[in-house]
Amino acid sequence: LATALSFVVILVWFVLFPPPEPQTDPNAVAIVETGDTATGTDMALPPPAADADAAAALDPEEATAVALSEAARLPIETPELEGSISLVGGRIDDLSLRQYRETLAEGSPIVRLLAPVGGEEPYYALYGWAPGGDLGFDQVPGANTLWSVESGETLAPDSPVTLVWDNGAGLVFRRTIAIDENFMFSVTQSVENTGAGAARLAPYGIVARHGLPGDLQNFFILHEGVVRKSDGQLDEIAYDDLPDLDVVPREAAAAEIVEVQADGWIGFTDKYWMTTLIPGADQPFTSVTKYVAAADIYQTEARMPVMTVEAGQRVDVTTQLFAGAKEWETIRNYQNEGGIARFLDSIDWGWFYFLTKPIFWLLHNLNVLIGNMGLAIIALTLIIKAALFPLAYKSYASMARMRELQPQMEKIKERVGDDRQKMQQEMMELYKREKVNPASGCLPILLQIPIFFSLYKVIFVTLELRHAPFFGWLNDLSMPDPSSIYNLFGLLPWAAPEPTSLLALIFIGVLPILLGISMWLQQKLNPQPTDPTQAAIFAWLPWVFMFMLGGFASGLLVYWIANNTITFAQQYIIMKRHGYTPDLFGNIKSSFTRKKPEGK
Incomplete structure (x- = not known):
């Protein structure tokens, strides 16, 4: 009876005194450190001050629409997904789930998973290269790089798209994005060295979320936040625990860094949806979880080792991105047939997982x-x-x-x-x-x-x-x-x-x-x-x-x-x-x- 009464008291408390909505700083700057060089770059695309003021006057849907119209985009069309890729940064930042609606009400909109900076609850996947050696940030593609379309008009299951960017100093970068009929993206990043000297650089993938999700459940039996696998070890870090991670000076953020030798993945999971970075099964990488307090950004990263690209050489690195619904059968197929180790554990089975x-x-x-x-x-x-x-x-x-x-x-x-x-x-x-x-x-x-x-x-x-x-x-x-x-x-x-x-x-x-x-x-x-x-x-x-x-x-x-x-x-x-x-x-x-x- 005491347990039952305590449970009722907790429920009543959360009903009467819900946690305050987080305040998101629109001028978001995050940090990337990789290889032998600590580097900082804009991981978010902050709008100019005048645009930020205008966006604040709009309702969330209007702000999202404005953000989507500000950059040239490539459409995404699959049986399960619709959205677009921004050519600014090559971000996958506009994604909705066709088969799922927000409510049972007639005319309810479909569930939006990813959203661009400047819109409602920015949440996106971003890829790029971190410079090493003598390279500078202006010589590698980052969050603000304007890509060109080399091939493809619409990203669909049988129609990949390729983006290209030439740094004008001997390095030509390409990004080929493919997608299957469900929720799995395949992202191949390549760099071709047409210059005279060798170049050192490292590819990375980021999933960033500005502020807490609006539909956060905050219920004790449900995990919401970071889910990752590192060399066979499954870890879960709740959103509330990210600000309490140790502050890493070179990251300028509360962060946790894990070196993964093989079979790893990392991302954010909500009750029903998930966005996860998945390097190759045998690909070593640095798995990073961080919270940038100054910008209120929650971030997961997969950083690949630094590579040396000799003159006349080309290097390709392929990783996957799961962005969609946590359907048991779909995730099981990715695990059993796609070789993603223990991917079913991304569903929160709890302590009694054996039942x-x-x-x-x-x-x-x-x-x-x-x-x-x-x-x-x-x-x-x-x-x-x-x-x-x-x-x-x-x-x-x-x-x-x-x-x-x-x-x-x-x-x-x-x-x-x-x-x-x-x-x-x-x-x-x-x-x-x-x-x-x-x-x-x-x-x-x-x-x-x-x-x-x-x-x-x-x-x-x-x-x-x-x-x-x-x-x-x-x-x-x-x-x-x-x-x-x-x-x-x-x-x-x-x-x-x-x-x-x-x-x-x-x-x-x-x-x-x-x-x-x-x-x-x-x-x-x-x-x-x-x-x-x-x-x-x-x-x-x-x-x-x-x-x-x-x-x-x-x-x-x-x-x-x-x-x-x-x-x-x-x-x-x-x-x-x-x-x-x-x-x-x-x-x-x-x-x-x-x-x-x-x-x-």
């Missing part, structure tokens, strides 16, 4: 087979209950035997009186003689706890539950039940409270009520405890859970209601087969009957 992974695999395949996620959850519940049936059988059989021993237990209590030690000894002898384990009834409950939390994790974090309909009013199993007592479940002409409001915690919907009733009926298979305090606690428990879980995802409530219903049927049948018929209606009646005080 969440197989549970989701089974749920996904049931959904493919049945075609309805709600029915798939019910089928999953049946399978889990069938797997636990041997333990449940022993548990309920033991409970039935305990009921049979009730008269003998009462006789022991009468014989020993208040001698608790003697009563415990005789009870244990009775259990041993009759071969009954009083604790066996707890085992199925203990096993249900990690399964419940694992399923909660699956429903909360996996994309496949987002906007997944069931029947009737349940059109998104990842969200709370939208029905409400507040408007008599749609009979009254006003809307139900928003799911995030305090009223939604009080005016619950149909599923929480069904959950409370199913728990209450399951409780009535057994008589009320003789102890008044225990009886009062048990009487209130279903209704406390009903309100406490009212704001949880409706898919989770579907599971729990189905689980309670199946458990009720199992317990009733098994106990009846062992000679004890639960007096369901008698127990229900007794819960509404007040006992008369003694002597009256």
